[in-house]
Amino acid sequence: MSTTASAFDVLAELSLTAKPGGAGNKLDAEAQLQWSGIGFSLFGEQFIAPVGELSEMLEIPASTRLPGVQPWVVGVANVRGRLLPLFDMAAFFGGKLSSSKRQHRVLILERDSVYAGLIVDQVFGMQHFPLETFQEQANSKLEAVTSCLSGCYQLSDSNWQVFSTAKLIEDPRFANAALS
Template sequence: MRSPFDILEVYERRSLAHAVQLPERQFATDVWRGVGYRVGQRRLVSDFREVVEIVPMPPVTPVPGAEPWLLGVGNLRGNLFPVVDLKQFMEGRRTVLHEGQRVLIMRQAGGDVALTIDELFGQRSFELAQATVPGEIAQGRYGHFVDRAFRAEDQDWGVFSLSLLSRTPEFRQAAA
Protein backbone atom coordinates (compact mmCIF):
# COMPACT_ATOMS: atom_id res chain seq x y z
CA MET A 1 0.00 0.00 0.00
CA ARG A 2 1.35 3.41 -0.94
CA SER A 3 1.43 6.29 1.48
CA PRO A 4 -0.30 9.60 0.74
CA PHE A 5 3.16 11.13 0.26
CA ASP A 6 4.02 8.55 -2.43
CA ILE A 7 0.75 9.27 -4.26
CA LEU A 8 1.42 13.03 -4.20
CA GLU A 9 4.95 12.43 -5.47
CA VAL A 10 3.57 10.50 -8.45
CA TYR A 11 1.09 13.32 -9.18
CA GLU A 12 3.89 15.86 -9.08
CA ARG A 13 6.06 13.87 -11.51
CA ARG A 14 3.15 13.47 -13.92
CA SER A 15 2.22 17.13 -13.82
CA LEU A 16 5.81 18.25 -14.35
CA ALA A 17 6.14 15.91 -17.31
CA HIS A 18 3.21 17.67 -19.00
CA ALA A 19 3.96 21.22 -17.90
CA VAL A 20 4.39 23.80 -20.62
CA GLN A 21 7.66 25.62 -20.28
CA LEU A 22 7.15 29.38 -20.12
CA PRO A 23 9.52 31.52 -22.16
CA GLU A 24 12.35 32.99 -20.16
CA ARG A 25 11.55 36.55 -19.18
CA GLN A 26 14.26 39.05 -19.89
CA PHE A 27 14.18 42.68 -18.93
CA ALA A 28 15.58 45.24 -21.27
CA THR A 29 18.65 46.95 -19.89
CA ASP A 30 17.75 50.20 -21.63
CA VAL A 31 14.55 50.71 -19.60
CA TRP A 32 14.27 52.82 -16.43
CA ARG A 33 11.44 51.96 -14.01
CA GLY A 34 9.98 53.88 -11.11
CA VAL A 35 6.88 55.12 -9.29
CA GLY A 36 5.06 58.03 -10.94
CA TYR A 37 3.29 60.75 -8.97
CA ARG A 38 2.39 64.44 -9.09
CA VAL A 39 3.43 67.20 -6.71
CA GLY A 40 1.82 70.51 -7.62
CA GLN A 41 2.02 70.78 -11.42
CA ARG A 42 5.09 68.55 -11.71
CA ARG A 43 4.97 64.94 -12.79
CA LEU A 44 7.74 63.12 -10.99
CA VAL A 45 9.09 59.59 -10.81
CA SER A 46 11.29 58.03 -8.16
CA ASP A 47 13.30 54.85 -8.44
CA PHE A 48 11.58 51.73 -7.08
CA ARG A 49 14.55 51.17 -4.78
CA GLU A 50 13.81 54.46 -3.01
CA VAL A 51 10.10 53.83 -2.35
CA VAL A 52 9.40 51.32 0.43
CA GLU A 53 5.64 51.28 -0.12
CA ILE A 54 2.61 53.40 -0.95
CA VAL A 55 -0.17 53.51 1.64
CA PRO A 56 -3.30 55.51 2.48
CA MET A 57 -2.70 58.60 4.60
CA PRO A 58 -2.41 57.45 8.23
CA PRO A 59 -3.91 59.38 11.13
CA VAL A 60 -1.39 62.08 12.05
CA THR A 61 -0.53 63.45 15.48
CA PRO A 62 0.86 67.03 15.25
CA VAL A 63 4.31 67.77 16.68
CA PRO A 64 4.51 71.11 18.55
CA GLY A 65 7.32 73.38 17.42
CA ALA A 66 7.94 71.54 14.14
CA GLU A 67 8.37 73.11 10.72
CA PRO A 68 5.03 73.74 8.95
CA TRP A 69 5.83 71.09 6.31
CA LEU A 70 6.07 68.40 9.00
CA LEU A 71 2.42 67.41 9.38
CA GLY A 72 3.17 65.23 12.39
CA VAL A 73 3.80 61.63 13.32
CA GLY A 74 1.95 58.70 11.77
CA ASN A 75 1.66 55.08 12.80
CA LEU A 76 1.79 52.19 10.37
CA ARG A 77 1.62 48.67 11.77
CA GLY A 78 3.05 49.85 15.07
CA ASN A 79 5.92 51.84 13.53
CA LEU A 80 6.00 55.59 14.11
CA PHE A 81 7.31 57.85 11.35
CA PRO A 82 7.21 61.53 10.37
CA VAL A 83 4.62 62.60 7.78
CA VAL A 84 5.94 65.36 5.52
CA ASP A 85 3.96 67.56 3.15
CA LEU A 86 6.32 67.31 0.17
CA LYS A 87 4.68 70.16 -1.75
CA GLN A 88 4.99 72.51 1.21
CA PHE A 89 8.63 71.52 1.71
CA MET A 90 9.43 72.06 -1.98
CA GLU A 91 7.11 74.93 -2.96
CA GLY A 92 5.90 76.51 0.29
CA ARG A 93 2.27 75.62 -0.57
CA ARG A 94 0.30 73.06 1.42
CA THR A 95 -1.07 69.91 -0.20
CA VAL A 96 -4.86 69.82 -0.17
CA LEU A 97 -5.51 66.57 1.66
CA HIS A 98 -8.46 64.51 0.48
CA GLU A 99 -10.18 61.23 1.21
CA GLY A 100 -8.15 58.47 -0.38
CA GLN A 101 -4.94 60.48 0.06
CA ARG A 102 -1.83 58.40 -0.54
CA VAL A 103 1.65 58.79 0.86
CA LEU A 104 4.96 57.43 -0.36
CA ILE A 105 7.00 55.75 2.33
CA MET A 106 10.71 56.27 1.83
CA ARG A 107 13.59 54.91 3.86
CA GLN A 108 16.16 57.18 5.42
CA ALA A 109 18.78 56.76 8.09
CA GLY A 110 16.94 56.56 11.40
CA GLY A 111 13.63 55.26 10.00
CA ASP A 112 10.96 55.61 7.36
CA VAL A 113 9.31 58.89 6.33
CA ALA A 114 5.89 59.38 4.69
CA LEU A 115 5.62 61.98 1.93
CA THR A 116 2.26 63.38 0.82
CA ILE A 117 1.73 63.61 -2.93
CA ASP A 118 -1.06 65.19 -4.95
CA GLU A 119 -1.71 62.24 -7.24
CA LEU A 120 -0.34 58.72 -7.70
CA PHE A 121 0.22 57.37 -11.22
CA GLY A 122 1.77 54.03 -10.28
CA GLN A 123 4.54 52.23 -12.15
CA ARG A 124 6.19 54.08 -15.00
CA SER A 125 8.73 52.65 -17.44
CA PHE A 126 10.82 54.74 -19.79
CA GLU A 127 13.25 53.75 -22.49
CA LEU A 128 16.56 55.54 -22.25
CA ALA A 129 15.85 57.00 -25.68
CA GLN A 130 13.01 58.99 -24.04
CA ALA A 131 15.49 60.92 -21.88
CA THR A 132 15.14 64.69 -22.13
CA VAL A 133 16.45 67.82 -20.44
CA PRO A 134 14.57 68.43 -17.15
CA GLY A 135 13.72 72.03 -18.10
CA GLU A 136 10.83 73.54 -16.09
CA ILE A 137 10.50 70.47 -13.86
CA ALA A 138 13.89 71.27 -12.35
CA GLN A 139 13.10 74.95 -11.67
CA GLY A 140 13.48 76.34 -8.14
CA ARG A 141 14.15 73.92 -5.30
CA TYR A 142 13.37 70.97 -7.54
CA GLY A 143 16.65 71.59 -9.37
CA HIS A 144 18.54 70.14 -6.42
CA PHE A 145 16.60 66.84 -6.57
CA VAL A 146 15.79 66.45 -10.30
CA ASP A 147 18.81 65.95 -12.52
CA ARG A 148 17.18 64.16 -15.45
CA ALA A 149 13.80 63.63 -17.06
CA PHE A 150 11.91 61.48 -19.53
CA ARG A 151 9.32 62.48 -22.12
CA ALA A 152 6.35 60.15 -22.66
CA GLU A 153 2.84 60.75 -23.99
CA ASP A 154 3.55 64.48 -24.41
CA GLN A 155 4.42 64.77 -20.70
CA ASP A 156 7.77 65.42 -19.05
CA TRP A 157 8.55 63.29 -15.99
CA GLY A 158 11.33 64.50 -13.70
CA VAL A 159 13.35 61.85 -11.87
CA PHE A 160 13.11 62.97 -8.23
CA SER A 161 15.83 61.61 -5.94
CA LEU A 162 14.30 60.61 -2.61
CA SER A 163 17.69 59.48 -1.32
CA LEU A 164 19.10 62.96 -1.95
CA LEU A 165 16.05 64.49 -0.23
CA SER A 166 16.65 62.30 2.84
CA ARG A 167 20.24 63.56 3.09
CA THR A 168 19.33 67.25 2.84
CA PRO A 169 20.12 68.97 6.18
CA GLU A 170 16.95 71.12 6.12
CA PHE A 171 14.81 68.01 5.58
CA ARG A 172 16.50 66.14 8.40
CA GLN A 173 16.04 69.05 10.83
CA ALA A 174 12.26 69.47 11.12
CA ALA A 175 12.27 71.35 14.43
CA ALA A 176 11.36 75.01 13.95
Protein backbone atom coordinates in the same frame (compact mmCIF):
# COMPACT_ATOMS: atom_id res chain seq x y z
CA MET B 1 15.69 2.81 -7.74
CA SER B 2 12.44 3.02 -9.61
CA THR B 3 12.38 2.98 -13.41
CA THR B 4 9.75 5.70 -13.36
CA ALA B 5 11.40 9.13 -13.32
CA SER B 6 10.25 11.56 -10.68
CA ALA B 7 8.80 14.92 -11.69
CA PHE B 8 11.92 16.60 -10.32
CA ASP B 9 14.22 14.45 -12.50
CA VAL B 10 12.19 15.29 -15.61
CA LEU B 11 12.34 19.02 -14.86
CA ALA B 12 16.07 18.83 -14.14
CA GLU B 13 16.68 17.12 -17.49
CA LEU B 14 14.53 19.70 -19.32
CA SER B 15 16.50 22.57 -17.77
CA LEU B 16 19.77 21.04 -18.99
CA THR B 17 18.49 20.67 -22.55
CA ALA B 18 16.85 24.11 -22.81
CA LYS B 19 18.47 26.37 -25.40
CA PRO B 20 20.23 29.52 -24.10
CA GLY B 21 18.60 31.70 -26.78
CA GLY B 22 15.04 30.71 -25.94
CA ALA B 23 11.98 32.94 -25.67
CA GLY B 24 12.60 33.67 -21.98
CA ASN B 25 15.90 35.37 -22.74
CA LYS B 26 14.26 37.60 -25.36
CA LEU B 27 11.75 38.80 -22.77
CA ASP B 28 14.56 39.43 -20.28
CA ALA B 29 16.41 41.56 -22.84
CA GLU B 30 13.30 43.64 -23.52
CA ALA B 31 12.67 44.13 -19.80
CA GLN B 32 16.22 45.41 -19.28
CA LEU B 33 15.59 48.18 -21.80
CA GLN B 34 13.03 49.82 -19.52
CA TRP B 35 13.33 51.85 -16.34
CA SER B 36 10.59 51.59 -13.71
CA GLY B 37 9.50 53.89 -10.92
CA ILE B 38 6.57 55.05 -8.83
CA GLY B 39 4.76 57.97 -10.45
CA PHE B 40 3.28 60.84 -8.47
CA SER B 41 2.24 64.45 -8.91
CA LEU B 42 3.14 67.59 -7.05
CA PHE B 43 2.23 71.17 -8.09
CA GLY B 44 0.55 69.72 -11.18
CA GLU B 45 3.80 68.20 -12.50
CA GLN B 46 4.55 64.51 -12.89
CA PHE B 47 7.43 62.96 -10.99
CA ILE B 48 8.83 59.47 -10.78
CA ALA B 49 10.86 57.96 -7.95
CA PRO B 50 12.99 54.86 -8.50
CA VAL B 51 11.21 51.73 -7.29
CA GLY B 52 13.95 50.79 -4.82
CA GLU B 53 13.79 54.14 -3.03
CA LEU B 54 10.20 53.81 -1.81
CA SER B 55 8.88 50.92 0.23
CA GLU B 56 5.12 51.48 -0.12
CA MET B 57 2.31 53.94 -0.71
CA LEU B 58 -0.84 54.46 1.33
CA GLU B 59 -3.66 56.82 2.12
CA ILE B 60 -2.85 59.52 4.65
CA PRO B 61 -3.18 57.96 8.10
CA ALA B 62 -4.43 59.76 11.20
CA SER B 63 -1.55 61.64 12.75
CA THR B 64 -0.56 63.59 15.83
CA ARG B 65 0.88 67.09 15.46
CA LEU B 66 4.29 67.77 16.95
CA PRO B 67 5.27 70.99 18.71
CA GLY B 68 8.36 72.93 17.67
CA VAL B 69 8.67 71.62 14.10
CA GLN B 70 8.62 73.22 10.68
CA PRO B 71 5.16 73.91 9.21
CA TRP B 72 5.71 71.25 6.52
CA VAL B 73 5.94 68.52 9.19
CA VAL B 74 2.37 67.22 9.43
CA GLY B 75 3.04 65.01 12.47
CA VAL B 76 3.60 61.36 13.26
CA ALA B 77 1.35 58.40 12.51
CA ASN B 78 1.32 54.87 13.85
CA VAL B 79 1.70 52.60 10.83
CA ARG B 80 1.69 48.93 11.81
CA GLY B 81 3.33 49.67 15.15
CA ARG B 82 6.01 52.05 13.81
CA LEU B 83 5.99 55.81 14.21
CA LEU B 84 6.03 57.37 10.75
CA PRO B 85 6.88 61.09 10.50
CA LEU B 86 4.70 62.71 7.81
CA PHE B 87 6.02 65.51 5.59
CA ASP B 88 3.91 67.70 3.29
CA MET B 89 6.19 67.82 0.25
CA ALA B 90 4.36 70.73 -1.38
CA ALA B 91 4.82 72.85 1.76
CA PHE B 92 8.47 71.74 2.01
CA PHE B 93 9.05 73.14 -1.48
CA GLY B 94 7.14 76.35 -0.71
CA GLY B 95 3.66 75.63 -2.05
CA LYS B 96 0.40 73.87 -1.26
CA LEU B 97 -0.98 70.47 -2.17
CA SER B 98 -3.12 71.12 -5.22
CA SER B 99 -5.47 68.21 -5.74
CA SER B 100 -8.46 67.23 -3.67
CA LYS B 101 -7.65 65.77 -0.28
CA ARG B 102 -9.17 62.43 -1.31
CA GLN B 103 -6.34 61.94 -3.82
CA HIS B 104 -3.45 62.80 -1.48
CA ARG B 105 -1.19 59.84 -0.75
CA VAL B 106 1.84 59.01 1.34
CA LEU B 107 4.97 57.56 -0.23
CA ILE B 108 7.00 55.76 2.41
CA LEU B 109 10.71 56.37 2.18
CA GLU B 110 12.78 53.79 4.04
CA ARG B 111 16.49 54.20 3.44
CA ASP B 112 19.35 53.63 5.88
CA SER B 113 18.13 55.18 9.16
CA VAL B 114 15.46 57.36 7.49
CA TYR B 115 11.82 56.30 7.77
CA ALA B 116 9.52 59.03 6.48
CA GLY B 117 6.14 59.52 4.85
CA LEU B 118 6.14 61.96 1.95
CA ILE B 119 2.68 63.40 1.29
CA VAL B 120 2.07 64.13 -2.40
CA ASP B 121 -0.92 65.28 -4.47
CA GLN B 122 -1.58 61.97 -6.19
CA VAL B 123 0.12 58.63 -6.89
CA PHE B 124 -0.06 56.98 -10.31
CA GLY B 125 1.55 53.67 -9.34
CA MET B 126 4.25 51.84 -11.27
CA GLN B 127 5.38 53.54 -14.46
CA HIS B 128 7.75 52.13 -17.10
CA PHE B 129 9.91 54.14 -19.48
CA PRO B 130 12.11 53.13 -22.42
CA LEU B 131 15.73 53.86 -21.49
CA GLU B 132 16.30 55.87 -24.67
CA THR B 133 13.75 58.50 -23.52
CA PHE B 134 15.93 59.51 -20.53
CA GLN B 135 17.41 63.02 -20.47
CA GLU B 136 20.05 63.92 -17.89
CA GLN B 137 18.82 67.49 -17.65
CA ALA B 138 15.58 67.82 -15.70
CA ASN B 139 13.17 70.35 -17.16
CA SER B 140 10.87 71.14 -14.28
CA LYS B 141 9.28 74.58 -14.13
CA LEU B 142 9.59 74.45 -10.34
CA GLU B 143 12.95 75.81 -9.27
CA ALA B 144 12.45 74.76 -5.63
CA VAL B 145 12.27 71.10 -6.64
CA THR B 146 15.26 71.01 -9.02
CA SER B 147 17.75 70.24 -6.24
CA CYS B 148 16.00 66.85 -5.81
CA LEU B 149 15.85 65.94 -9.50
CA SER B 150 18.20 63.71 -11.45
CA GLY B 151 16.91 63.88 -15.01
CA CYS B 152 13.63 63.17 -16.72
CA TYR B 153 11.85 60.81 -19.09
CA GLN B 154 10.14 62.33 -22.10
CA LEU B 155 7.15 60.42 -23.48
CA SER B 156 5.17 62.03 -26.31
CA ASP B 157 3.58 65.06 -24.65
CA SER B 158 4.49 64.28 -21.03
CA ASN B 159 7.61 64.86 -18.98
CA TRP B 160 8.29 62.71 -15.93
CA GLN B 161 10.89 64.28 -13.63
CA VAL B 162 13.09 61.73 -11.81
CA PHE B 163 12.78 62.57 -8.12
CA SER B 164 15.78 61.44 -6.07
CA THR B 165 14.94 60.66 -2.46
CA ALA B 166 18.70 60.41 -1.81
CA LYS B 167 19.05 64.09 -2.73
CA LEU B 168 16.04 64.92 -0.54
CA ILE B 169 17.63 63.17 2.45
CA GLU B 170 20.88 65.10 1.90
CA ASP B 171 19.03 68.44 1.94
CA PRO B 172 19.90 70.11 5.29
CA ARG B 173 16.37 71.58 5.55
CA PHE B 174 14.83 68.10 5.36
CA ALA B 175 17.33 66.64 7.84
CA ASN B 176 16.52 69.33 10.42
CA ALA B 177 12.76 69.60 10.73
CA ALA B 178 12.92 71.40 14.09
CA LEU B 179 12.14 75.11 14.22
CA SER B 180 15.27 77.22 14.48
